[in-house]
Amino acid sequence: MQLTASITKGTRAGLKVLWEMSKVMIPAMVVVNVLDKAGALPYLSQALGPAMALIGLPGEAALVLVSANFMSIFAGLATMMALSLTAKQITILSAMMMICHAAVSETAIVAKAGARAGWVLWTRLVSMVVVAALLNWLLP
Amino acid sequence: MILEWIWDGFVTGVLKIAALWWLVPLMIAIQVLKDTGWLAKMAGWMRPLLAPLRLPGDAGLPMVAGMAIGLTYGAGVILQVGEEGKLTRAELTVTCVFLGICHAVIEETILFSAAGANGLLLVSIRAVTGLVVALGASRILLPKR
Numbered sequence: 001m002q003l004t005a006s007i008t009k010g011t012r013a014g015l016k017v018l019w020e021m022s023k024v025m026i027p028a029m030v031v032v033n034v035l036d037k038a039g040a041l042p043y044l045s046q047a048l049g050p051a052m053a054l055i056g057l058p059g060e061a062a063l064v065l066v067s068a069n070f071m072s073i074f075a076g077l078a079t080m081m082a083l084s085l086t087a088k089q090i091t092i093l094s095a096m097m098m099i100c101h102a103a104v105s106e107t108a109i110v111a112k113a114g115a116r117a118g119w120v121l122w123t124r125l126v127s128m129v130v131v132a133a134l135l136n137w138l139l140p
Numbered sequence: 141m142i143l144e145w146i147w148d149g150f151v152t153g154v155l156k157i158a159a160l161w162w163l164v165p166l167m168i169a170i171q172v173l174k175d176t177g178w179l180a181k182m183a184g185w186m187r188p189l190l191a192p193l194r195l196p197g198d199a200g201l202p203m204v205a206g207m208a209i210g211l212t213y214g215a216g217v218i219l220q221v222g223e224e225g226k227l228t229r230a231e232l233t234v235t236c237v238f239l240g241i242c243h244a245v246i247e248e249t250i251l252f253s254a255a256g257a258n259g260l261l262l263v264s265i266r267a268v269t270g271l272v273v274a275l276g277a278s279r280i281l282l283p284k285r
Contacts, residue, residue: 006175010168017163026153033149034142073248077255081156087256094257095265098248099241106211106240114222114229115236119281123273124240131269 210244
């Protein structure tokens with residue numbers, strides 16, 4: 001029956017997302033936990049701090065953007081959940097990730113569909129930074 | 141000591157994944173929506189959005205598919221429209237500029253709300269940003285309809 005087929009397909013898609021997430025989430029948690037306990041996170045945030053501070057974020061947040069774009073939005077979310085951030089920082093970082101994530105794979109998809117991929121990628125990158133700066137300025 | 145740190149991280153990771161179980165029923169609901177043809181029906185509702193972006197009605201289906209199920213899972217629909225040649229390269233570009241910024245709105249908004257962000261605010265930011273940027277792109281790339 002059609003509905004049964006839909007449920008099977010949906011279940012498979014949902015489990016696949018969970019599986020993909022755990023492949024990133026579990027190693028990310030392990031790495032962040034080890035870095036944290038070993039006291040390495042302050043060094044990382046010191047190095048990237050100045051650039052991220054412009055948009056109200058700590059240096060470690062750069063990790064979130066890197067994993068969201070080179071892996072997936074789930075990887076970025078998993079990394080974000082491993083850091084301790086304020087509500088405002090979570091909102092800014094989430095907005096950035098939602099606007100620009102999986103830049104590698106999604107740009108490849110739109111290029112394959114026949115759109116001008118450069119346009120799609122640049123508009124996303126620029127919007128991400130502009131929105132982050134605006135939110136940092138506007139949010140209490 | 142380091143083994144203990146690794147184990148702690150592993151356990152936290154597993155617990156966080158388990159807390160996301162609701163992704164499965166969500167994906168089922170989206171699949172049912174897709175298979176029952178509701179997605180295609182919703183494409184018709186996109187017209188008011190398409191006109192200001194100087195896009196033809198054929199852009200409705202990729203818009204709905206992208207917004208409902210995302211670029212990766214909606215890629216099938218977007219690729220199909222591209223292959224059928226119903227949209228020009230410039231029209232596809234404007235569609236994808238919007239979708240690049242604003243897609244998979246149900247799934248990603250719920251996901252981020254669960255992580256503690258303000259979902260309603262986020263989805264509005266995305267929609268507004270997508271519209272503004274796509275509007276700009278359409279003025280550069282597409283002739284007046």
